[in-house]
Amino acid sequence: MKTAFKLSVLAAAMSCTIATPVFAQDAAATPTAEEELAAMRAQLQALVSRIDQLETELEQTQAAQADQDAVIAANAEAVAQPAPEPKPAAVLEKSGWSFKPRGRLMxxxxxxxxxxxxxxxxxxxxxxxxxxxxxxxxxxxxxxxxxxxxxxxxxxxxxxxxxxxxxxxxxxxxxxxxxxxxxxxxxxxxxxxxxxxxxxxxxxxxxxxxxxxxxxxxxxxxxxxxxxxxxxxxxxxxxxxxxxxxxxxxxxxxxxxxxxxxxxxxxxxxxxxxxxxxxxxxxxxxxxxxxxxxxxxxxxxxxxxxxxxxxxxxxxxxxxxxxxxxxxxxxxxxxxxxxxxxxxxxxxxxxxxxxxxxxxxxxxxxxxxxxxxxxxxxxxxxxxxxxxxxxxxxxxxxxxxxxxxxxxxxxxxxxxxxxxxxxxxxxxxxxxxxxxxxxxxxxxxxxxxxx
Missing domain, CATH: 2.40.160.10 (Porin)
Incomplete structure (x- = not known):
C-alpha cells in the first residue's frame, strides 16, 4: 500500500515537473539538460522526503486510533457487564467490624x-x-x-x-x-x-x-x-x-x-x-x-x-x-x-x-x-x-x-x-x-x- 502511494505521488510529480520546463521554454531561454535533470532530482527528493513524513504521521494517527478503539471497546464491555455489587461487610471486616441482617418468617x-x-x-x-x-x-x-x-x-x-x-x-x-x-x-x-x-x-x-x-x-x-x-x-x-x-x-x-x-x-x-x-x-x-x-x-x-x-x-x-x-x-x-x-x-x-x-x-x-x-x-x-x-x-x-x-x-x-x-x-x-x-x-x- 505504501509503495503504490509513493508511485502515484511520484507520477503526479513527474507530470508536473515535465510540464513546467515546457511552459518556461516559451517564457525564457531554454535551460541545459543538466540543469533540468538537477532540478527534477531536487524536486523528486523533496517529494520523497514529504512522502516519508506523511507516512510517519499516518502510522502515528493509526496507532492512536487503535488505542482509542480499544478503550471504547473496553468501556462498551464494562457497560454490557454490570459491575460487581459492593460488599460493605467485607470492608467493615478489615477493621474487625461486620453487620449481617437476619430474619425468618413461618x-x-x-x-x-x-x-x-x-x-x-x-x-x-x-x-x-x-x-x-x-x-x-x-x-x-x-x-x-x-x-x-x-x-x-x-x-x-x-x-x-x-x-x-x-x-x-x-x-x-x-x-x-x-x-x-x-x-x-x-x-x-x-x-x-x-x-x-x-x-x-x-x-x-x-x-x-x-x-x-x-x-x-x-x-x-x-x-x-x-x-x-x-x-x-x-x-x-x-x-x-x-x-x-x-x-x-x-x-x-x-x-x-x-x-x-x-x-x-x-x-x-x-x-x-x-x-x-x-x-x-x-x-x-x-x-x-x-x-x-x-x-x-x-x-x-x-x-x-x-x-x-x-x-x-x-x-x-x-x-x-x-x-x-x-x-x-x-x-x-x-x-x-x-x-x-x-x-x-x-x-x-x-x-x-x-x-x-x-x-x-x-x-x-x-x-x-x-x-x-x-x-x-x-x-x-x-x-x-x-x-x-x-x-x-x-x-x-x-x-x-x-x-x-x-x-x-x-x-x-x-x-x-x-x-x-x-x-x-x-x-x-x-x-x-x-x-x-x-x-x-x-x-x-x-x-x-x-x-
Missing part, C-alpha cells in the same frame, strides 16, 4: 380433631408462628453480637440478645440465650424435622434466659456451662439456675455421630413459687393442652437429659430422653419424663442433614430449584412420649406417632407437611361420658423463608 395452618364430646379448641387453625428480624456480626478484639425480635402472636418478644467473646476454641456468651437443655431445643427452628419440637421441650419450660455461659469445642468434644436467671418477660423473679452439657461428636468414615448429656438445676427463689408442665398436640396454633399438671408448689427443679444421633448420607436417626424432678415442699417429689425417637431419609440424591457445633444445622439441597433441580425432599417418622403422671399427680400421658414430609426448594425456603396421632391416657379433658383415654389427630403445614 406461617402454619392445619386442623386438630378430637372426639366430638371433648370440649376443646379443635378444628381449623392458623398463625404466623415466627416473624423475626435482627442482626448479627463481629466487633474488634474477638467480640461478636446477635439480636433478634419476634413479632408473632401480636407481641414483641426478644429471641437471642447476646454479646460474645471468642478466643480460639473458647467462647463466652452473655445475654438472653438458650441454656443447653437438649439437642432438639438447641437446634434452630429453621432446621428441625417437624414443625414443632419434641413434646418434652415445651412441656418442661425450655426457653431462653438471661445469663452468662462458656463453651469449649476442640476436636470431637464440646463442653458448655452457664449460670442463668429468667427470661426477659420474667426478670422480676428470683430464679437462679446452673446448666451444663457435654457432647462427643466423632465421625466414623462418612457417618457423623453425636452422644451427649446435660444437667440442669433451677432454684425458684420465691416463697410461693409454682411450676406447671403441659403440652399441645403437635401443632402450636391450638390453645388446648390434653396433658397438664396444673400449678405445683415448688422450691426447685432438677433435670437430666441424654442425647444420641447419627447422620449417614441421606439417613439420620436421633433419640433423646429427659427426666424432670420437682422439689415440692408439701408432698412427695415427682419425676416426669419425656423423650422421642426419630428416623429420616432424603428421597432426593446427594442430600444430607446438616450438623455443626453439637446440633443439627441447615440442609443445603444438592440440586436447588433455579439451578435445574428439584431441591431436597425428606421423609421423617417420630415416636414422641410425654409422661406427666407421678407421685399422685395425674397430668396425663401423651404418645405421639408422627410423620413429616419436608421440601426445601433452596437453602433458605421450606415447605412442610406434618401429621400426628396422639393417644392419651388420663387426659385432663374428659369426654362427655367421663372417658380420659382417647385419641386426637393433628395435621399441620408450614411455609418458611429466612435470610
Amino acid at each position: 406461617f402454619d395452618a392445619g386442623t386438630v380433631n378430637a372426639p366430638d364430646s371433648v370440649d376443646a379448641d379443635t378444628g381449623f387453625g392458623n398463625e404466623v408462628r415466627r416473624a423475626r428480624l435482627g442482626a448479627s456480626g463481629d466487633l474488634p478484639g474477638g467480640f461478636g453480637y446477635k439480636f433478634e425480635l419476634d413479632f408473632a402472636g401480636n407481641e414483641v418478644e426478644a429471641a437471642d440478645a447476646i454479646l460474645t467473646y471468642e478466643d480460639g476454641d473458647f467462647e463466652v456468651t452473655v445475654g438472653h440465650h438458650n441454656n443447653f437443655q437438649s439437642l432438639e431445643e438447641l437446634t434452630s427452628s429453621l432446621h428441625t424435622s417437624f414443625i414443632e419440637r419434641a413434646a418434652f421441650t415445651d412441656a418442661f419450660g425450655f426457653e431462653r434466659r438471661i445469663g452468662l455461659s462458656a463453651s469449649y469445642e476442640a476436636g470431637i468434644v464440646l463442653a458448655q456451662a452457664g449460670v442463668f436467671t429468667d427470661n426477659f418477660d420474667d426478670t422480676g423473679t428470683d430464679n437462679r439456675g446452673v446448666d451444663g452439657r457435654l457432647v462427643v461428636m466423632p465421625k466414623l468414615g462418612n457417618t457423623q455421630l453425636h452422644l451427649g448429656g446435660s444437667l440442669h438445676y433451677n432454684e425458684l427463689g420465691e416463697e410461693d413459687a409454682t411450676v406447671r408442665y403441659r403440652q399441645r398436640p403437635l401443632v402450636h396454633f391450638t390453645s388446648t393442652r390434653f396433658v397438664n399438671t396444673g400449678n405445683l408448689g415448688a422450691d426447685s427443679e432438677f433435670g437430666a437429659g441424654l442425647e444420641a444421633a447419627a447422620i449417614a448420607g441421606p439417613f439420620h436417626a436421633v433419640a433423646e430422653g429427659y427426666w424432670q424432678n420437682v422439689d415440692m415442699p408439701l408432698s412427695e417429689n415427682p419425676t416426669f419424663f419425656g423423650g422421642y425417637a426419630e428416623v429420616g431419609y432424603f428421597l432426593t440424591g446427594g442430600d444430607t442433614r446438616g450438623y455443626k457445633g453439637g446440633k443439627f444445622d441447615r440442609t443445603k439441597p444438592a440440586n436447588p430449584v433455579g439451578e435445574g433441580g428439584f431441591g431436597s425432599l425428606q421423609f421423617n417418622l417420630r415416636y414422641d412420649h410425654l409422661d406427666l403422671n407421678d407421685a399422685g399427680i395425674l397430668g396425663g400421658v401423651q404418645n405421639g406417632y408422627q410423620a413429616s414430609l419436608v421440601w426445601k426448594p433452596t437453602d433458605y425456603t421450606l415447605f412442610s407437611v406434618n401429621y400426628g396421632r396422639m393417644d392419651y391416657k388420663d387426659a385432663v379433658i374428659p369426654t362427655a361420658d367421663g372417658d380420659t383415654d382417647y385419641g386426637v389427630d393433628a395435621f399441620g403445614v408450614r411455609a418458611q423463608v429466612d435470610f
